[in-house]
Amino acid sequence: MTKPKVLISDKMDPNAARIFEERGCDVDVITGETPEQLIARIGDYDGLAIRSSTKVTAAILDAATNLKVVGRAGIGVDNVDISYASGKGVVVMNTPFGNSITTAEHAIAMMFALARQIPEANTRTQQGEWPKNAFMGVEVTGKTLGLIGAGNIGSIVAARALGLKMKVVAFDPFLTPDRAVEIGVEKVTLDELLARADFITLHTPLTDETRNILSAENLAKAKPGVRIVNCARGGLIDEAALAELLESGHIAGAALDVFESEPAKESPLFGKPNFICTPHLGASTTEAQVNVALQVAEQMADYLVNGGVSNALNMPSLSAEEAPKLRPYMKLAESLGSLVGQLAHGNLTQISIEREGSAADLNGKPITGAVLAGLMRQYSDTVNMVNAPYLAKERGLDVREIRHDREGVYHTLLRVTVGTEQGDRSVAGTLFGSEAPRLVEIFGVGIEAELEGNMLYIVNEDAPGFIGRIGTLLGENGINIGTFHLGRRDAGGEAVLLLSVDMPIPADVVAKASALEGVKVVTPLAF
The missing domain is CATH 3.40.50.720 (NAD(P)-binding Rossmann-like Domain)
Structure with a gap:
């Protein structure tokens, strides 16, 4: 290998x-x-x-x-x-x-540097001055720290600030009440944070929602005398507006480790009163x-x-321990997605992936990704679990995941249902011996089959002689049958034939099969 x-x-x-x-x-x-x-x-x-x-x-x-x-x-x-x-x-x-601890510690260091004006005091002292009366700092004890973003780094900053006897409020749309209690912060709106915080630190990624979150308008709302620290991402603060408010004294100080444009060779903030900066050093420790x-x-x-996936930004996480257990399910899921994609004609509007039995207890995201990869393969020959959800979204497909606690006929079951202009179409599969994927239902008809290689799907009237006719046709055209799987709704009603063959079936043979007496649908399949 x-x-x-x-x-x-x-x-x-x-x-x-x-x-x-x-x-x-x-x-x-x-x-x-x-x-x-x-x-x-x-x-x-x-x-x-x-x-x-x-x-x-x-x-x-x-x-x-x-x-x-x-x-x-x-x-x-x-x-x-x-x-x-x-x-x-x-x-x-x-x-x-x-680098979470390192970045959080840098934010705390910047906060202290602002509170006590350490950089300027250091510079003037080393220049031979003794400006003891020129600097009057503030204590952090008892002050309110406002966190914009209370994720991994924000929660570490909160813990350090609480240890310094500060009160911590946080604005984060994803912060749950239980998590706020757990990390010891008060969850507030952005306007509340701006009105109450003596210090503000930012700990959020740069997205369309967070870009310029401290805009000129929001900076003007901030409590007079606030000190602002940004060790997260440039672009979160309107730097020109921040410079003006430092000049006016509305903002008492600002410390930036990041800038909207880096390397920051020039900035409206340079030279402003009580402004300190570092060249994106948040993660710069040996550890x-x-x-x-x-x-x-x-x-x-x-x-x-x-096959383990962790900390991926465009794919569900899948631990190396989970991967072997999920692998047969993902093979089954991809096959079911491929099957329904090849058979459900028309504009697909939605897809639901249902898990029951043992499958209900598994990590569902990789299974959904595998189903979509199989389904989207009809539209792209480079599809995989990473880009399949994006292709599905581009086509306007509504994806639903359903988990059932109920116990069914099978110890584990996956069902894939697509909505089409002609109605819903559903297929289902299970694992034999927890390893071997098997189809067990196709469009409401019970049928047991392996989904692999080249296959032929036929819907016909349930009548004597049909199996002989289709076998003769394939034999006359040099096509060898590997396996033969039958199912039907009712005796004499509609029957389903799913057979595997040793080669792709030519279009002229498909046409001949479609012309056989009693045949309603003939579709070649490939897995």
């Missing part, structure tokens, strides 16, 4: 390469290349490990014909075109926890650099070698 090949294109801890090798990957470390050089090289690799220097653009992804995963050693993925990568079926991972490098190597190797 050929080992997956990984390229490390940015400088990172050398132990990352060792981990790739120990876990079954071949790895090359080639840093500092131009985009053109990377485009020429990337087609040889299954994985690309980066930090912030490499820009994973559409042009690079187009050239990356074998690429399966991009791993960012760090949290920010502004340098990766995630949407385009998803369309190409490439998993994008980051390491959101490797953090080692952690994120090791973590990205572990994650990428798990995916390339074992």
Whole structure:
């Protein structure tokens, strides 16, 4: 078996390469290349490990014909075109926890530096002055800290602030009341936070919803004398408006580790009173650099070698421990999706994926992804679990996941139902011996079959002699039958025949089969 090949294109801890090798990957470390050089090289690799220097653009992804995963050693993925990568079926991972403590500590350090005006006091003292009476700081004890974003890093900042005897309020639409209690913060609206906070720290990604969250309007709403810290992402604050409010004194101080445009060679904030800044140092500690490098190597190797998915931004998580258990279910799910996609004609409007029995207790997202991959293969020959949900969304398909606690006839069951202009069409399958996928129902007709290779689906009138006629037709055309599966609704009613054959069935043979007496539908299938 050929080992997956990984390229490390940015400088990172050398132990990352060792981990790739120990876990079954071949790895090359080639840093500092131009985009053109990377485009020429990337087609040889299954994985690309980066930090912030490499820009994973559409042009690079187009050239990356074998690429399966991009791993960012760090949290920010502004340098990766995630949407385009998803369309190409490439998993994008980051390491959101490797530098969390480091970034949180930097925010706390910046808060203290603001409160006591340490940078300016240091500069003037080293210039030979003794400006003891020029600086009057404030204590943080008893003050209110406002968190914009209470996720992983925000919750660490909250814990440190509570240890400093501060009161912490948080604005985060995804923060549940129970989680707020757990981390010791009060959940508030953004307007409430602005009105109450003595210090504000930002801990949210840059999205369409969060861009310019501290706009000129919102900054004007802030409590007079507030001090603002941003160690998250540039673009969250209107920098020009912040500069004006520092000049006016409405905002007592600001500390930025990130800027809207980086590297920040110039800024309206430079030189403003009580403004301090650092050159994006939030993750710059020895411990953090080692952690994120090791973590990205572990994650990428798990995916390339074992199929485990963790910290992916465009695919459901699937641990390396879950992968072997889920693999037969995902094979079944993909086959069912493919079957219903090949048979349900017309404009598909919705799809539901139902799990019952043992399947109900499993991680449903990978199963849904596998169903969609099978279904969307009718529309794209490069579809996989990563880009299938995006293709489904582009086609306006309403995807529903349903979990049943009930026990049915089978110990485990997956059912896939698509809504079409002609009504719902449903197929169902199970696992034999927890490993072997089997179809057990097709459009309401019970039938047991393996779904693999080339097959022929026929709906006909249940009448004597039909099996002989179809067998003769295929034999006369040199087509060997592998397996034969029959089902029917009622005696003498509508019957279903599903047979596997050793070769693709030519169009003229399909036409001849369609012309046989009693035949209603003939559809060649491929799995």
